[in-house]
Amino acid sequence: xxxxxxxxxxxxxxxxxxxxxxxxxxxxxxxxxxxxxxxxxxxxxxxxxxxxxxxxxxxxxxxxxxxxxxxxxxxxxxxxxxxxxxxxxxxxxxxxxxxxxxxxxxxxxxxxxxxxxxxxxxxxxxxxxxxxxxxxxxxxxxxxxxxxxxxxxxxxxxxxxxxxxxxxxxxxxxxxxxxxxxxxxxxxxxxxxxxxxxxxxxxxxxxxxxxxxxxxxxxxxxxxxxxxxxxxxxxxxxxxxxxxxxxxxxxxxxxxxxxxxxxxxxxxxxxxxxxxxxxxxxxxxxxxxxxxxxxxxxxxxxxxxxxxxxxxxxxxxxxxxxxxxxxxxxxxxxxxxxxxxxxxxxxxxxxxxxxxxxxxxxx
Amino acid sequence: xxxxxxxxxxxxxxxxxxxxxxxxxxxxxxxxxxxxxxxxxxxxxxxxxxxxxxxxxxxxxxxxxxxxxxxxxxxxxxxxxxxxxxxxxxxxxxxxxxxxxxxxxxxxxxxxxxxxxxxxxxxxxxxxxxxxxxxxxxxxxxxxxxxxx
Numbered sequence: 001x002x003x004x005x006x007x008x009x010x011x012x013x014x015x016x017x018x019x020x021x022x023x024x025x026x027x028x029x030x031x032x033x034x035x036x037x038x039x040x041x042x043x044x045x046x047x048x049x050x051x052x053x054x055x056x057x058x059x060x061x062x063x064x065x066x067x068x069x070x071x072x073x074x075x076x077x078x079x080x081x082x083x084x085x086x087x088x089x090x091x092x093x094x095x096x097x098x099x100x101x102x103x104x105x106x107x108x109x110x111x112x113x114x115x116x117x118x119x120x121x122x123x124x125x126x127x128x129x130x131x132x133x134x135x136x137x138x139x140x141x142x143x144x145x146x147x148x149x150x151x152x153x154x155x156x157x158x159x160x161x162x163x164x165x166x167x168x169x170x171x172x173x174x175x176x177x178x179x180x181x182x183x184x185x186x187x188x189x190x191x192x193x194x195x196x197x198x199x200x201x202x203x204x205x206x207x208x209x210x211x212x213x214x215x216x217x218x219x220x221x222x223x224x225x226x227x228x229x230x231x232x233x234x235x236x237x238x239x240x241x242x243x244x245x246x247x248x249x250x251x252x253x254x255x256x257x258x259x260x261x262x263x264x265x266x267x268x269x270x271x272x273x274x275x276x277x278x279x280x281x282x283x284x285x286x287x288x289x290x291x292x293x294x295x296x297x298x299x300x301x302x303x304x305x306x307x308x309x310x311x312x313x314x315x316x317x318x319x320x321x322x323x324x325x326x327x328x329x330x331x332x333x334x335x336x337x338x339x340x341x342x343x344x345x346x347x348x349x350x351x352x353x354x355x356x357x358x359x360x361x362x363x
Numbered sequence: 364x365x366x367x368x369x370x371x372x373x374x375x376x377x378x379x380x381x382x383x384x385x386x387x388x389x390x391x392x393x394x395x396x397x398x399x400x401x402x403x404x405x406x407x408x409x410x411x412x413x414x415x416x417x418x419x420x421x422x423x424x425x426x427x428x429x430x431x432x433x434x435x436x437x438x439x440x441x442x443x444x445x446x447x448x449x450x451x452x453x454x455x456x457x458x459x460x461x462x463x464x465x466x467x468x469x470x471x472x473x474x475x476x477x478x479x480x481x482x483x484x485x486x487x488x489x490x491x492x493x494x495x496x497x498x499x500x501x502x503x504x505x506x507x508x509x510x511x512x
Contacts, residue, residue: 001400003380003419003431008466012443019446036376043468063376089424091376117425119407139424142378145410146426153390194378197421197429220378222466227439249436250421250429259410259428349376358468 007221016226017049027053034192035062035349042354057321063139064091064347066274070307071167072097079105087121088136090114098307118150125162137164142194145259148266163296172203173283179211188232190218193247200255212241219247276316313342325355378423
């Protein structure tokens, strides 16, 4: 497949690994933000190709993993209501809530449907005027433009049987939270290439300056990740702390202006609780007042639902890079993809799931 | 990556490049058909108004979010060629086993770890300047996403 296969070329990977080794003179800790990058690193063993001076720390960029447990509980509550068609991206279906997950609701007879695009949910609402169609609008900034368009379309078509359960999260506040933590070891970042395709890099420059960390916007294939690491290592070795763009085939520095405009029209920035981490100010998106009638939490009266995490799950430590999945006493024993204690074990982009699948025992 | 599996059990977290093969409008929205290795999907083009038939676009959850810039896409290969021309290290490499010419996932494959410590620097073997993006482009209205009053 074009623009995929050539970025997995083994000779190129080897060259970049050699270049990284040649450039490295001291230990460095680099965090890759995005769960998709974590997955590629573990799947292709990219961290094992690096000199041992370079430590890759897995970041909190897994929207499935950080969706607060009470949002799952609200989704489960809504999906169980008679007459509701609950639409979701596939990744969310097995994320454990306090009692159950959406997949269980489906197996118990709830009309839970996996959709490829939020527009599929809008189409379902048009086709089924007698049913309430609810779309689970989660993700980072990458999916926000699509979800915003779905709500805007529903409003344009005056669909009164469509609503969205919104729980978006933003990346830059999470980076600040990681850097502000007293136990932070991260010295440089690989930023998420698809998030930045939407947002551009304007919010990353102040972070690079304030915390003096290099930030390299990076793609997801092996060549991308290794080139991103090389660029980051060079900055660290040279004492630079700039924003660079490895993923220039997709990322424009100004981002996608049409997408940002649509997001700004439909969403506003709010404080958001991150599962396992806690509340981070100005780190989430919610519907604006003008779109309040499409808010599923209001429509179904589930705003009051709260929840606690299972005590044994250390997802928060893993998501902030303080611990690795193997450090968790429950890993692979009481917590597996089939019976997860938390989200990173069930999400396809979760660090725990990646380790479970590709690296069962410690290495 | 299995495309059939992805489109059957779609994930929000996967952005895939595909070729735009057809454009049309639907409910006042620009739409297109994008081809991913033989599979055709309907994709909303509202966020890539510049994309033309024949272009490659990056698609997330049924929306094209960028047009793939072919010149930029080739940058890393130019870099690798320069590195290859400068370096004599054809045979050392970093000691991992590869299958064919494409990197394979490590499941079940014994991966020989690179030698411990930092390899001795070879003269002139390091890469030339990596691509950077200087400049300060205009950013969208910083007030744009602030909360409602």
